[in-house]
Amino acid sequence: MDASLAGKVALVVGASRGVGRAYALGLAAAGAQVVAVARRVMPVEGRTTSLKEVMEAGRGHGPPILGLGADVSRKEDVQRVVDEALAHFGRIDILLYNAMAAGLSDALEVPDEHWERVLTMNVKVPYSFIQRVAPQMMARRSGAIILMSSKTSLAVPHDDPGHKGLLAYGTSKAGLNRIATYFSEELKPYNIAVNVLSPGMVRELAGGKTPTPEQFAPPVLYLARQTAETMTGQWRNTTDYGVNWP
Numbered sequence: 001m002d003a004s005l006a007g008k009v010a011l012v013v014g015a016s017r018g019v020g021r022a023y024a025l026g027l028a029a030a031g032a033q034v035v036a037v038a039r040r041v042m043p044v045e046g047r048t049t050s051l052k053e054v055m056e057a058g059r060g061h062g063p064p065i066l067g068l069g070a071d072v073s074r075k076e077d078v079q080r081v082v083d084e085a086l087a088h089f090g091r092i093d094i095l096l097y098n099a100m101a102a103g104l105s106d107a108l109e110v111p112d113e114h115w116e117r118v119l120t121m122n123v124k125v126p127y128s129f130i131q132r133v134a135p136q137m138m139a140r141r142s143g144a145i146i147l148m149s150s151k152t153s154l155a156v157p158h159d160d161p162g163h164k165g166l167l168a169y170g171t172s173k174a175g176l177n178r179i180a181t182y183f184s185e186e187l188k189p190y191n192i193a194v195n196v197l198s199p200g201m202v203r204e205l206a207g208g209k210t211p212t213p214e215q216f217a218p219p220v221l222y223l224a225r226q227t228a229e230t231m232t233g234q235w236r237n238t239t240d241y242g243v244n245w246p
Ligand SMILES: NC(=O)c1ccc[n+]([C@@H]2O[C@H](COP(=O)([O-])OP(=O)(O)OC[C@H]3O[C@@H](n4cnc5c(N)ncnc54)[C@H](OP(=O)(O)O)[C@@H]3O)[C@@H](O)[C@H]2O)c1
Pocket: 013, 014, 015, 016, 017, 018, 019, 020, 021, 037, 038, 039, 040, 041, 070, 071, 072, 073, 097, 098, 099, 100, 101, 148, 149, 150, 151, 198, 199, 200, 201, 202, 203
């Protein structure tokens, strides 16, 4: 339990697996009321995680997690998720946008459909969520927005093998970084913190296993506690402090 997060309402978009699952469980264990969003609600054979599994994993470790099935690449689903979260809890204190689209492609051959999917999921959809969630935060002069980015968004040496084929993805995450920059300025007068987190190479950090809340949630809990006065407009990497985030 974390006194500054207990009772807060956290909307976690992209929470059925990977680090998003760990973030949702970590926020719930800290006492936050979590709305977990993803397309997969029920388990699928051969796959271990789904929103149902996340809700069950959180049972007894904090307030019950509310799972909402949605395909957020559809505008009507974004609106429905925000409406349902507000109808259920009355407010959203923390927005964590973790969902994404990616894909590999030669730099000169990125198909139109690939550009469309990646720019939609990594730029337009997080923008739509902020557009719909920020007004009620502004009215309360309180809130924290966390956007999940990647090292591929930074200007790095071209010989970094981890970035090969990720032109569209890296470009979209660079756009997401700018969304954070602009909103951190626009929302500063309303005491809303807008920060970016890069999780690092999750598979390697997790040793090939399912990412755990104990290992991955500390930076999200730290960023969820921020206000515009304490920290906004910043880019942080999970590995900055490991599990020892302040
Ligand atoms: N993994 C890494 O090494 C790494 C490195 C750098 C940055 N990142 C960033 O960290 C974040 C998490 O990465 P990850 O590897 O854990 O991602 P992931 O395993 O692909 O999980 C993405 C989550 O988003 C959900 N999602 C995807 N499309 C959706 C849609 N249209 N509507 C609703 N939910 C959707 C997925 O659930 P459903 O499929 O059930 O919808 C899933 O819960 C991403 O923003 C990624 O860019 C990851």
